[in-house]
Amino acid sequence: MPAPATPKAELIEVFSSIQGEGVLVGHRQVFVRLAWCNLDCAYCDTPFAKQDQCLIETRPGCAAFEAVTNPVSLELLLERLKSWLERLPGAHHSLSMTGGEPLVQVDVLEEWLPVLRRYLPIYLETNGTMVAELQRVLSHLDWISMDIKLPSVTGALPLWDNHNEFLRLARTRNCFVKAVVSEKTPDEELRTTARLLSETAPEVPLILQPVTTTAGIKLSAAQLLEMQAQVAAIHPAVRIIPQTHHFLSVL
Numbered sequence: 001m002p003a004p005a006t007p008k009a010e011l012i013e014v015f016s017s018i019q020g021e022g023v024l025v026g027h028r029q030v031f032v033r034l035a036w037c038n039l040d041c042a043y044c045d046t047p048f049a050k051q052d053q054c055l056i057e058t059r060p061g062c063a064a065f066e067a068v069t070n071p072v073s074l075e076l077l078l079e080r081l082k083s084w085l086e087r088l089p090g091a092h093h094s095l096s097m098t099g100g101e102p103l104v105q106v107d108v109l110e111e112w113l114p115v116l117r118r119y120l121p122i123y124l125e126t127n128g129t130m131v132a133e134l135q136r137v138l139s140h141l142d143w144i145s146m147d148i149k150l151p152s153v154t155g156a157l158p159l160w161d162n163h164n165e166f167l168r169l170a171r172t173r174n175c176f177v178k179a180v181v182s183e184k185t186p187d188e189e190l191r192t193t194a195r196l197l198s199e200t201a202p203e204v205p206l207i208l209q210p211v212t213t214t215a216g217i218k219l220s221a222a223q224l225l226e227m228q229a230q231v232a233a234i235h236p237a238v239r240i241i242p243q244t245h246h247f248l249s250v251l
Contacts, residue, residue: 008071009108010035010050012100016060016084016092020245022145022207023176027093029123030060030081034108035070037101039127042155048100060084060091074112081119094143098125103133113140128177129162134169144175148193152185153211160192164200171201178207183219187230194234205237212243 012033019027035050054072055065068076085092095116102109103126113122121142126134128146148163149156167177179193190208197206208227210219219227224240231238 006074006111007108008073009077009105009112010070011054011072012047012051013054013065014056014077014080015063015065016057016088017250018245018248019093019096020243020248020250021209022178022241023205023239024093024123024143024145025241025244028091029094029096030084030092030120031096031098032077034097034099034102034105036104037099037127038104038130039101039149039154039156041149042153046098046100056080060088074115077112078115078119081116085119092120094123095120096123096125101127101130103130103137106130106133106136109137109140113137117142126166128166128170129159131162131165131169134166138169138173141173144170144173146170146175146177148177148179148196150179150181150185150189150193152189153180153182160196164196167196167200167204171204175201176205176207177201178209180209180211181219181227182211183223185227190227190230191234194231194238197237198235202235203237205239206231206235208238208240210240210242212246214246214249217242 012035014032016030019025019029035048037048052070053067054070055067058064058066117140122140123143124141125145127149149159151158197204210217228238228240
């Protein structure tokens with residue numbers, strides 16, 4: 001019998017740019033943005049609804065795109081990826097699987113990641129809630145950028161238990177945790193986040209990421225320093241890093 005076909009993915013866009021968040025800020029990556037998300041946060045800076053077409057850069061970093069029909073095959077993505085790596089040898093640190101929430105398409109990731117990992121290390125950007133799905137692909141991941149969704153920013157119910165279970169798995173890879181904070185974030189949310197990391201993964205860095213737009217950051221330096229102090233008293237491995245790609249005017 002012929003081997004089953006490799007599943008196709010619903011993608012939003014594929015491009016080459018500089019990572020603007022977290023501990024790998026400044027590294028260049030190939031970004032593969034997958035459609036769909038299991039959450040509906042009040043603050044979300046990326047589109048994730050399924051599209052009829054996926055936009056793929058014509059050349060890495062050129063910001064000019066061509067449209068291909070969804071769903072996208074692994075073969076098509078590999079063709080572009082290999083071309084980009086040949087064009088810019090050594091330029092890319094890793095391949096970022098981002099969204100939306102990539103783990104919603106875990107059936108695709110199980111098939112795609114072992115192949116893609118032959119070309120670049122795999123970096124998963126995730127909201128840190130889909131525990132069973134993470135377990136299925138954990139062995140294929142090199143880096144995990146895990147969000148902790150604070151109710152003051154998301155407008156949703158707390159997800160502490162989900163985040164705790166997810167972190168127990170994620171900490172076995174190169175992992176860091178990111179929490180988007182705003183002027184409405186209460187001290188107790190910061191302390192709860194700090195306790196979660198201190199008790200479950202004390203070695204994992206926490207990034208406090210102020211809500212960032214092209215207009216800048218609403219939080220003052222004094223507010224950010226106070227937030228960092230609240231967390232550091234419980235979990236010293238804490239940094240403040242905004243979304244730097246807004247300042248650089250890159251994707």
